[in-house]
Amino acid sequence: METLHLPIFIIILHLINLFCLVLLIRSGIQILFDHPKLYWTDDTKDDNHWLRFGKKIMPKDKLWTSLDEAEDPGKLALPGGTHNLGSARHWHFTVAIVWVTTGLTYIGYMLVSGQWQRLIPTDVGVFSRAIDTMYHYLTLNIPVEGATYNALQQLTYAGVVFVLAPLAIITGLALSPALVAKYPGFLRLFGGRRQVARSLHFIAMVLFTLFILVHVTMALGFHFYDSVKRITLGSTDADFALALTIFLMALILLVAFNIWASFFTLGDQVRLRRILTKFYTPVVRLLFGRMKSDQHYTKKDISPFFRVNGYPPKSEEYAELKANNFKNWKLKVYGLVENPLEMSLEDIKDLRKQDQITKHNCIQGWTAVAEWGGLPMRDVVEMCKPKANAKYVIFYCYDIDDDGNAYYSGLRLSDMFDRQTILAYEMNGEPLPIQYGAPLRLRCEKKYGYKMAKYIHSIEFVESFAHIGKGRGGHREDNVFFDWEAAI
Ligand SMILES: Nc1nc2c(c(=O)[nH]1)N[C@H]1C(S)=C(S)[C@@H](COP(=O)(O)O)O[C@H]1N2
Numbered sequence: 001m002e003t004l005h006l007p008i009f010i011i012i013l014h015l016i017n018l019f020c021l022v023l024l025i026r027s028g029i030q031i032l033f034d035h036p037k038l039y040w041t042d043d044t045k046d047d048n049h050w051l052r053f054g055k056k057i058m059p060k061d062k063l064w065t066s067l068d069e070a071e072d073p074g075k076l077a078l079p080g081g082t083h084n085l086g087s088a089r090h091w092h093f094t095v096a097i098v099w100v101t102t103g104l105t106y107i108g109y110m111l112v113s114g115q116w117q118r119l120i121p122t123d124v125g126v127f128s129r130a131i132d133t134m135y136h137y138l139t140l141n142i143p144v145e146g147a148t149y150n151a152l153q154q155l156t157y158a159g160v161v162f163v164l165a166p167l168a169i170i171t172g173l174a175l176s177p178a179l180v181a182k183y184p185g186f187l188r189l190f191g192g193r194r195q196v197a198r199s200l201h202f203i204a205m206v207l208f209t210l211f212i213l214v215h216v217t218m219a220l221g222f223h224f225y226d227s228v229k230r231i232t233l234g235s236t237d238a239d240f241a242l243a244l245t246i247f248l249m250a251l252i253l254l255v256a257f258n259i260w261a262s263f264f265t266l267g268d269q270v271r272l273r274r275i276l277t278k279f280y281t282p283v284v285r286l287l288f289g290r291m292k293s294d295q296h297y298t299k300k301d302i303s304p305f306f307r308v309n310g311y312p313p314k315s316e317e318y319a320e321l322k323a324n325n326f327k328n329w330k331l332k333v334y335g336l337v338e339n340p341l342e343m344s345l346e347d348i349k350d351l352r353k354q355d356q357i358t359k360h361n362c363i364q365g366w367t368a369v370a371e372w373g374g375l376p377m378r379d380v381v382e383m384c385k386p387k388a389n390a391k392y393v394i395f396y397c398y399d400i401d402d403d404g405n406a407y408y409s410g411l412r413l414s415d416m417f418d419r420q421t422i423l424a425y426e427m428n429g430e431p432l433p434i435q436y437g438a439p440l441r442l443r444c445e446k447k448y449g450y451k452m453a454k455y456i457h458s459i460e461f462v463e464s465f466a467h468i469g470k471g472r473g474g475h476r477e478d479n480v481f482f483d484w485e486a487a488i
C-alpha cells in the first residue's frame, strides 16, 4: 500500500509548532492569572465575570486595587509566581511571532507543493465520512492509515489551521489598546467589547489544549509505531529504533526547554526583558507604533464601576495638599524646554479644556469606560517649547511603593501630539477623585493603563531616561519588567 511521506521541512515545522503552542499556553495562563476573571462585557466589575480562577474575595469596606486580585498560577505557567505578567508577555509575544511565521510558512508550502489537497476537504461528503471514521475510533475498529488523511483528520486539521489559529490571532490582536484606540470598529467584530475578544482568546487556548491532547492520544495511542516513524523520519518505512530515539530526544528537549525557560526567567527578569523585547518590540513598533487614539464613546457607554490600580500616596506632603483641596499644589514642567512652567490647578483649569470618553485597558486584563476632562498635552508642549534634543516626556508622581520607588512613567515627545493625550483633572464631569489620581493624571488613550500616571507633581522633558529610576522608562518597567511600548 502507498504510504504518506512527510518532508523533513514539514517535520521541523511540526516540532517548532509544538514548542510554540506549549510556550504560548503556559505564558497565556500566567497572563490570565494576573486578572483571573473573564467577562462578556467591558464594564468589568468584581462580580460580573462568567468564569474565574482563584478564590480571592475583595473587601467591601475598604479600597482594594486590581493588583490585589492577581493570583499565582503555579509552576505550569511560564514563568510561574504572582504578578510575573511582564515576563509572561515577553514570552507570549516573542513566541507568537515565531508561531505565526511558522504557520504562514506551512500554509505557503502546502499551497506551492499542491499538498493542500491533503489538508483541505474539497467535497461535502467529508462530514459524513468523518462521522464514519469517528464511529470506527469509538468502537475501536481503528482505521488503517493510508497515503492521505482520513476525513476526520482533514476536518480537524483544516479546522485548526483555518479557523482556530486565525481566531486566536484575531482575538489576540483585538486586545491591543493601540489597535482598538485607533480602530474602535475592529472591536465591532466582537460586539464592540474587548472582553469578548479576551474570552474568545481564552476559549481558543482551551481548544488548542484539547486538540493537542486528543491529537496526541489518537496518533500515539492508536498508531504508535507508524506515528513515531512518520513525525520523526517522515515515512512508515523508516527504522523504528531510530525514529523512537529521535522522538524521545525531541520530547526531552521540549520538557527541558520549558523547565529552563521558567528558571532562566525567574532568575533574571531584567535580562529576559532585555533579550526578548529586542526581538519583538521592532515588530510592535512597525505594526502599532503610529496608531493614534480616535475614540468617541458616548455618555451611555460610561461604566458604572471603574477599578482602581495604584493606592493613593501615603506621604504627609500629599495629605497636606489634599486637606487644602490642592490649592497649594503646583505642576512643574521643566528639563529640556525653553520655557519652564509652574501652574496651579486654577491656572490649568483656565486653559483650554478637552473632554473625551474613552475605554481604559489595564495590562492585567480589565476594562472600563469613563469621560475625562483636562488640558491637552499638545498645549503644554506649545507653552513650554521643548528644545531640539528633547525626546521623551517623564511624568513624576507622589506615590512611592513599599520598596521606596516613586511612581513615574515615560512617553515619547511625539505621543504628546496625539489628540487624546491630556492631563485630566475631571472624571465623569466631577473633579478627579483621589483614588483615580487627584489632582492631575495623564490620559494617553492608545496605551495601557500603567502609562497613565496618576498623582502627578512634575513633568520633565529629557533626551534619555537611562538615568531615571532604574533606567527603563517607568516604574512598572523598572519594578515588574513591563515593556516600555505598552501598545499590545
Ligand atoms: N501614580 C500612579 N499612577 C498610576 C498607577 C500607580 O500605581 N501610581 N497605576 C497605573 C495602572 S497599572 C493603571 S491600570 C491605571 C489605573 O487607573 P485607575 O486607578 O484610575 O483605574 O493607573 C496607572 N497610573
Ligand SMILES: [Mo]
Binding pocket: 309, 361, 362, 363, 364, 449, 450
Ligand atoms: Mo494597570
